[in-house]
Amino acid sequence: MDERYIASIDLGTSKFGLCVARVKGDDVQVIYYKETPSAGIRASVVQNPMKASAPLKKAIEEAENELMIKILQVVVGMPRSDVGQETATGRIVRSNPDEYISEEEVENLKAMALESYPLDDANSQIMYGAVAQSFSIDDQIQLVESDVVGTLSSGLEGNFKVFIGSRRATTAVDKIFNSMGIAIAKKYFLPDVVAKTVLSEEDRQNGVALVDVGAGVTSVAVYHGGIMRSYAAIPFGGRTITSDLRTECSISEELAEKIKVKFGACMPGKLASLSEKVLQIRLTEPYKEVSVKYISEVIDARSREIIDAILYYIQESGLENNLRGGIVLTGGGASLVNFANLFKEVSGYDVRIGFPRHLFSASVGTGVYNPSATSAIGMVLAAKEDRLPDCITRPEPVWADAPEAAEEEPAEEETAEGAFFVPDATYESGEQGTLIPEEEYGEVPAPAQEEEPVKEKKKKEPKPKKEPKPRRERIFWKKLGENVKTGLLNFYDEVTREDDENENKQ
Numbered sequence: 001m002d003e004r005y006i007a008s009i010d011l012g013t014s015k016f017g018l019c020v021a022r023v024k025g026d027d028v029q030v031i032y033y034k035e036t037p038s039a040g041i042r043a044s045v046v047q048n049p050m051k052a053s054a055p056l057k058k059a060i061e062e063a064e065n066e067l068m069i070k071i072l073q074v075v076v077g078m079p080r081s082d083v084g085q086e087t088a089t090g091r092i093v094r095s096n097p098d099e100y101i102s103e104e105e106v107e108n109l110k111a112m113a114l115e116s117y118p119l120d121d122a123n124s125q126i127m128y129g130a131v132a133q134s135f136s137i138d139d140q141i142q143l144v145e146s147d148v149v150g151t152l153s154s155g156l157e158g159n160f161k162v163f164i165g166s167r168r169a170t171t172a173v174d175k176i177f178n179s180m181g182i183a184i185a186k187k188y189f190l191p192d193v194v195a196k197t198v199l200s201e202e203d204r205q206n207g208v209a210l211v212d213v214g215a216g217v218t219s220v221a222v223y224h225g226g227i228m229r230s231y232a233a234i235p236f237g238g239r240t241i242t243s244d245l246r247t248e249c250s251i252s253e254e255l256a257e258k259i260k261v262k263f264g265a266c267m268p269g270k271l272a273s274l275s276e277k278v279l280q281i282r283l284t285e286p287y288k289e290v291s292v293k294y295i296s297e298v299i300d301a302r303s304r305e306i307i308d309a310i311l312y313y314i315q316e317s318g319l320e321n322n323l324r325g326g327i328v329l330t331g332g333g334a335s336l337v338n339f340a341n342l343f344k345e346v347s348g349y350d351v352r353i354g355f356p357r358h359l360f361s362a363s364v365g366t367g368v369y370n371p372s373a374t375s376a377i378g379m380v381l382a383a384k385e386d387r388l389p390d391c392i393t394r395p396e397p398v399w400a401d402a403p404e405a406a407e408e409e410p411a412e413e414e415t416a417e418g419a420f421f422v423p424d425a426t427y428e429s430g431e432q433g434t435l436i437p438e439e440e441y442g443e444v445p446a447p448a449q450e451e452e453p454v455k456e457k458k459k460k461e462p463k464p465k466k467e468p469k470p471r472r473e474r475i476f477w478k479k480l481g482e483n484v485k486t487g488l489l490n491f492y493d494e495v496t497r498e499d500d501e502n503e504n505k506q
Helices: 049-067 103-116 167-179 190-198 201-206 238-249 253-263 272-276 292-316 339-347 371-385 403-408 471-479 482-505
Strands: 003-011 015-024 027-037 073-077 084-093 125-136 155-166 183-188 208-213 218-224 227-234 278-281 288-291 327-330 351-353 425-427 435-437
Touching: 003 049, 003 371, 015 049, 015 371, 027 049, 027 371, 049 167, 073 167, 073 371, 084 103, 103 125, 103 155, 125 167, 125 227, 155 167, 155 227, 167 183, 183 371, 190 208, 190 218, 190 227, 190 327, 190 371, 201 208, 201 218, 208 292, 218 292, 227 292, 238 253, 238 292, 253 278, 253 292, 272 292, 278 292, 288 292, 292 339, 327 339, 327 371, 339 351
Parallel strands: 003 073, 073 183, 208 327, 327 351
Antiparallel strands: 003 015, 015 027, 084 155, 125 155, 208 218, 218 227, 278 288, 425 435
């Protein structure tokens, strides 16, 4: 059974989620997952590709070094904001009505509907995806995809929800990975991918609203009858709450985020003794003091606005009375303390937090099962179903003790003339590359080459520095002959010796 690796990257507003999984048949094992702070992204859309590239490249290199691999291609998600949904239809006439309708025919019908749908501005818009809503055959209507496959009919008609997004947003994603030399294996429309990771088939059949609370965007996907019936995106999320804390407490955004994660909670009336705590923020003298209850009041006010917007889009779907599975919260913002309880109190729905289902194994700790990891994990599972090729390569090991390599490639030495020869063997002049023992050949010639090699100039070895002569010797050396010089030097030595003896006596 072939083994392959899949790498996925969740390009979030506040973090990059990088996941690497080993896939062998139906078995998926996550061997790496890490979240790192992102940059250059707003509301899940890449606004500054150059600014986003630096931390993303660092995150990828860190994964490669830890796993000792090279990532060649990745799967990524499309932006979740600024996505419009339209209705498209397609119909085909079957050449052989007595044959069963196949899955391939359904896919061809879907592709035809996408290709024929007229975009208002093809230069600025692109199809993010399509979801089949219903199918009709000769004598039946409102069939789902699983029911229409295997039926007999002279024709096939389908109704689809088409999701249209910004072409510039996807081009910016391509720009980032092209600059790093990494290919994009596939782009996924995240709402449906996350739903298959978090929701069971029963949830989607009975009706449920999947709410993904991210840092920059909150998306709402409504399911009924096993199909996504409606999608909407709200252009704010958890980062808006952080911005409120930054403004109200007059602190940095980084510190506001830490306070939100550590002490933040909705429903200040239910904090019990925690509401009496006071935080001392040591930025200036005297210390700034902020009560936990006040922090909770700020968070609660913004959270209610987010919930009201979510409920509005659920009502717009027309399925607000068909959500027997209630509301499932996922994404990083779903972990905010008491957010699910506040949602339940305001909406009256059953509300729970959605975690990645155990459709995989993991050897990287518990972080991979957090709500914030659902997008990265969902893309890995979708790529497995789509049978995408291997996304990585492993470098060949380099063996230090390889005697064969030492024999085949002896060290080169430089001759006095600048040519090179192989010790104990030489090239035969007529056949370059054939080795003959040196004792049989005699003098070792240079390898035969088409062009005369440029001779390197022989470097002159530096002469050793001579010890400096005494100043008196240098003066008389030029003026006197050898005999006079010798006599003067002897006289100089004798005078010096007498001076030393007198100094010792004293």
